[in-house]
Amino acid sequence: MAIQNWQASFVLWIGLCLRFLVVLYPRAAASFIVPPLNLPRRCQNKHFAETYETEDGKELDSLLGELKSAFVYEGRMDGSPNEGYRCGFVVVLGAPNMGKSTLMNALLQEDLCIATARPQTTRHAILGILSAPECQVCLVDTPGVIEDPAYRLQEGMMEAVLGAFRDADVMLVVTDLFSTPISDDQLFAKVQKSNKPVIVAINKVDLASAVNPGAEGNEGKTVTVEDAVARWRQLLPNAIAILPVTASGGIGDSGVQALRLILTGGPGIPSAIRNLGRPVPGMFPTDVQLITDEEAKQILPLSPPLYDQGLLTDRTDRFIASELIRSSLFETLKKELPYCCEVRVQQFKEATEEDKLIRIWADILVERDSQKVIVIGKNGDQVKKVGIAARQKLEEFFQTRIGINLRVKVDKDWRKKDNKLQEFGYIKVKKKRKN
DSSP states (O other): OHHHHHHHHHHHHHHHHHHHHHHHOHHHHHTTOOOOOOOSSOBOOSTTOSOBBOTTOOBHHHHHHHHHHHTOOTTOOOOOOOTTOEEEEEEEEOSTTSOHHHHHHHHHTSOOSOOOSSTTOOOSOEEEEEEETTEEEEEEEOOOOOSSOOSHHHHHHHHHHHHHHHHOSEEEEEEETTOOOOSOHHHHHHHHHOOSOEEEEEEOGGGGGGOOTTSTTOTTOOOSHHHHHHHHHHHOTTOSEEEEOOGGGGGGSHHHHHHHHHHHTOSSHHHHHHTTOSOOTTSSSTTOOOOOHHHHHTSSOBOOOSSOTTOOOSSOHHHHHHHHHHHHHHHHSOTTGGGGOEEEEEEEEOOOSSOOSEEEEEEEEESSHHHHHHHHOGGGHHHHHHHHHHHHHHHHHHTSOEEEEEEEEEOTTGGGOHHHHHHTTSSOOOOOOOO
16 A cells, blocks of 8 residues: 555656646647556546546645645745736946945835945945836846956956846936046947937936036036036937936935836826926937836836845845945945955854844955954954944844954955955856867
């Protein structure tokens, strides 16, 4: 009897696999159709569409339900069809220190990307997922574009920018009041020639009232919103919209609100645009006064959601922790030292009923012994400041108490070594070609 039960279970699983094969690849599966087998209980096979039963009489649909429930996990999509749903990747491009990460955080209403006053804070292409009832916007924050990378790490950062550009469905170009351009002429030429939808966000428009047009260094720059919009309409005449925003104001800024609604297809886009104030010529293409909700819905391609509705990013908690610690280094240390630092989380221990804290052990890597001395500080004061600032950021993000242990180590010239940059995820491992 035990042998018969084993045989029945084995054939049942084979039948399940074949049924899924038929659904996904009907032509390929046709060659696998076999005649019914003599089993202790009925197991009929008619194009894999009849009911399967086990010895206790459970039908296939019930078994499939049990199978599905057995594979429920956080982040898993339910796979239910949604006709008319739209989903796509929106790459955020711009020169260093334009506020790209700040704008992405404002759109997500979460502090996912580290944002500091220092340029080149972002090193990776970071995905942020903005889900709405009828669409899913996959925002990709990228490092600031550098025309001439100075070392291998910066080359890897530019590879991340180009990779995100190639995969994008929509481009969100971020500049500032002074119309700071994308410094890489070849990349910007690709943006200009691309048939993909383009939106321009002119950030930091709150500085307009404080700018002195005649000040030294402002020659050739735009210093008003009107001039900046006109400049970018000339550079990107086919841009869907050129919007003034103040990303540091978060979702409370009217420009950020309008941009978010345009990306998600509304509702209420015309009203949000009117809230920007007096219309600025050039905000929309020639003969276009406003973007309607229906027009905005066409920006993203038709596609089912790629990620679970509740997911914020595909990055791990370890990665988020390392980025928040690194942002504390930028805020605490001076001059160029943070650019020589890398953070590697060695252990990330989740909170338990016995220990209510998330405990993190991380290494701060520097390139020289002299840098190590500065990061540690006298009697460890400097690294202690970094740890206090990082713990506050981590507790705010993870919404629980954090225990953090930092150690400073020397990894000589890590920014220039391919093997280290591959290990740290800055460049991809090059596959060897077969002869």
